[in-house]
Amino acid sequence: MLDPKQLRNNPDAVKKALKDRNADASLVDKFLAADERWRKATFEVDELKNRRNEITDKIAQMKKKKEDTSAIIAEMKKAADRIKELDEIRRVEEEQAKKVLLEFPNLPHVSVPPGMDARDNIEVRKWGEAKKAKVKPHYEIGKELGILDFESAAKIAGSRFCTLKGLGAQLERALINFMLDLHSEEHGYTEVFPPILVNADSMQGTGQLPKFEEDLFKCRDDEFYLVPTAEVSVTNIHKNEILSLDQLPIKYCAFSPCFRREAGSYGKDVRGLIRQHQFNKVELVKFVDPQKSYEELESLTKNAEEVLRRLGLPYRVVELCGGDLGFAAAKTFDLEVWFPSEGKYREISSCSNFETFQARRTNIKFRKDPKAKPEFVHTLNGSGLAVGRTMAAILENFQKDDGSVEVPEALHQYLEVPILKIGK
RNA sequence: GGAGAGGUGGCCGAGUCCGGUUGAAGGCACACGCCUCGAAAGCGUGCAUACCUUAACGGGUAUCGUGGGUUCAAAUCCCACCCUCUCCGCCA
Numbered sequence: 001m002l003d004p005k006q007l008r009n010n011p012d013a014v015k016k017a018l019k020d021r022n023a024d025a026s027l028v029d030k031f032l033a034a035d036e037r038w039r040k041a042t043f044e045v046d047e048l049k050n051r052r053n054e055i056t057d058k059i060a061q062m063k064k065k066k067e068d069t070s071a072i073i074a075e076m077k078k079a080a081d082r083i084k085e086l087d088e089i090r091r092v093e094e095e096q097a098k099k100v101l102l103e104f105p106n107l108p109h110v111s112v113p114p115g116m117d118a119r120d121n122i123e124v125r126k127w128g129e130a131k132k133a134k135v136k137p138h139y140e141i142g143k144e145l146g147i148l149d150f151e152s153a154a155k156i157a158g159s160r161f162c163t164l165k166g167l168g169a170q171l172e173r174a175l176i177n178f179m180l181d182l183h184s185e186e187h188g189y190t191e192v193f194p195p196i197l198v199n200a201d202s203m204q205g206t207g208q209l210p211k212f213e214e215d216l217f218k219c220r221d222d223e224f225y226l227v228p229t230a231e232v233s234v235t236n237i238h239k240n241e242i243l244s245l246d247q248l249p250i251k252y253c254a255f256s257p258c259f260r261r262e263a264g265s266y267g268k269d270v271r272g273l274i275r276q277h278q279f280n281k282v283e284l285v286k287f288v289d290p291q292k293s294y295e296e297l298e299s300l301t302k303n304a305e306e307v308l309r310r311l312g313l314p315y316r317v318v319e320l321c322g323g324d325l326g327f328a329a330a331k332t333f334d335l336e337v338w339f340p341s342e343g344k345y346r347e348i349s350s351c352s353n354f355e356t357f358q359a360r361r362t363n364i365k366f367r368k369d370p371k372a373k374p375e376f377v378h379t380l381n382g383s384g385l386a387v388g389r390t391m392a393a394i395l396e397n398f399q400k401d402d403g404s405v406e407v408p409e410a411l412h413q414y415l416e417v418p419i420l421k422i423g424k
Numbered sequence: 425g426g427a428g429a430g431g432u433g434g435c436c437g438a439g440u441c442c443g444g445u446u447g448a449a450g451g452c453a454c455a456c457g458c459c460u461c462g463a464a465a466g467c468g469u470g471c472a473u474a475c476c477u478u479a480a481c482g483g484g485u486a487u488c489g490u491g492g493g494u495u496c497a498a499a500u501c502c503c504a505c506c507c508u509c510u511c512c513g514c515c516a
Contacts, residue, residue, distance in 0.1 A: 042476065046485045053485090056497045060444040069496080076496040242434085242473090370455060371471080 001360040002104045004097075007031055017107040021322040022116060031100040038093035045086035052079055102210055106357040108322045109294075109331040115321025121334070122321070127305070128314030130338040130345070131397070137341040138395035139272035142168065144403060145395075145420050148273070159270070160262060160277045167420055168391075171407070172280065174414035175387050176255050179282040179307055183384055187303045189253035189284060194233035196256050197224040202236040205362035207328035207354075214263045217277075226259035230283040231381045235358055238287060242374045243366040249288040249296060253384065256281065273388040274346065280387040284351075286380040287364065293353050293378035294331075301333045301351040304384040308348070310410040313393050314338040316345050330355040335385070337393045348389045351382030 142148030147168025336345035
């Protein structure tokens with residue numbers, strides 16, 4: 001959510017920023033129209049209520065003195081009717097303004113490179129050797145190793161699901177534990193395991209609703225949604241709270257299954273683990289002092305990168321251009337891991353600073369000192385990492401000529417088998 | 425699912441039957457000052473949030489789970505809903 005004051009005071013600057021990220025600038029005028037009607041009605045009704053409050057006290061005193069109040073009460077009846085009318089106008093216009101406000105995407109940070117789509121993103125750094133080796137795609141080798149079973153998943157659920165078997169299931173578990181231990185023990189994040197079925201308000205808080213309902217799985221008989229990322233649950237932990245500066249930064253890591261309908265991506269990545277309706281992910285979430293949020297974005301990104309480094313997976317860091325930014329983000333670095341079978345890098349983590357965008361929607365504030373006026377915190381999050389894609393990357397990058405797959409050394413304390421072989 | 429209890433400011437907790445200077449007693453916590461060599465205790469002062477308005481001091485409106493209703497006036501009365509707790513049932 002944007003700052004309504006910013007919209008009133010600098011509408012042109014906001015319009016320009018919206019165009020920079022390829023968004024609909026006419027929202028600004030829509031908002032301002034409703035806002036103006038709301039303000040007018042509010043101004044009038046506040047004055048009327050002020051008078052009513054005064055007269056109400058007077059009536060109480062007159063009654064005490066047993067004076068006749070019938071004339072004054074009759075007059076106040078009229079005022080009460082007008083107040084009712086105006087309050088109704090206020091309710092309608094406020095709802096309209098709020099509705100429009102929720103449609104605004106975040107504004108890009110000044111450092112965000114210009115551009116329309118992913119082609120204009122900027123490679124920031126690269127790590128590891130992206131080998132051009134001829135390897136089988138992860139879904140083939142996974143099938144041969146007997147650890148990925150797409151057929152049974154299709155029977156159980158449908159397309160875009162996978163049953164992990166034997167060492168595959170164990171490798172998944174090992175990856176989750178490895179990531180959680182790294183972030184909680186070495187990077188200072190508090191591990192949490194939140195609800196993954198959430199209410200509509202939480203979805204609105206992080207920006208999934210109202211605009212992206214078609215991307216979500218919703219329960220038919222209850223007002224619950226399945227989270228598309230633990231970001232939703234974890235960010236809402238502090239909904240409607242005022243934190244103190246010495247609590248910040250608050251850093252959480254969370255494992256959760258994630259559920260996405262993948263509406264509108266019918267032809268894309270139909271095979272393999274890349275795009276599933278259900279996948280596991282370890283998420284990093286921070287609540288920080290706005291003055292430090294860009295340093296915190298750097299360290300968050302580094303924390304996510306560390307997972308890839310320890311696993312020995314080649315990757316690069318990409319800075320998203322304005323046109324490629326997600327709805328809620330002011331600034332994003334994507335981590336892309338190397339997939340030798342495709343000969344390209346693919347997203348495995350997305351690390352973003354949302355500035356006050358989510359904090360406004362969730363009403364999360366902090367006080368600089370005990371007497372200061374509360375201000376919104378900045379929220380950040382990033383995958384650390386998407387587990388299914390990590391497994392896929394391992395199956396390709398650690399694949400040997402004989403069709404076996406080495407287990408990265410960092411996982412040896414979590415999975416006693418150092419190499420995955422066919423028939424095992 | 426059945427029965428009952430309850431939701432008041434950062435926290436605890438009055439007020440709700442009998443509507444009217446109650447944005448809300450009291451306590452704790454917190455901040456500042458006095459006292460002290462220093463501290464504790466004690467004393468004094470301050471201390472909700474949002475919005476509107478003002479150059480500023482300030483002024484105004486709203487908020488006692490949420491939404492409606494009654495009334496000149498609602499924390500207090502009426503209706504609906506949500507949440508929490510206890511007991512019973514069921515269940516991993």
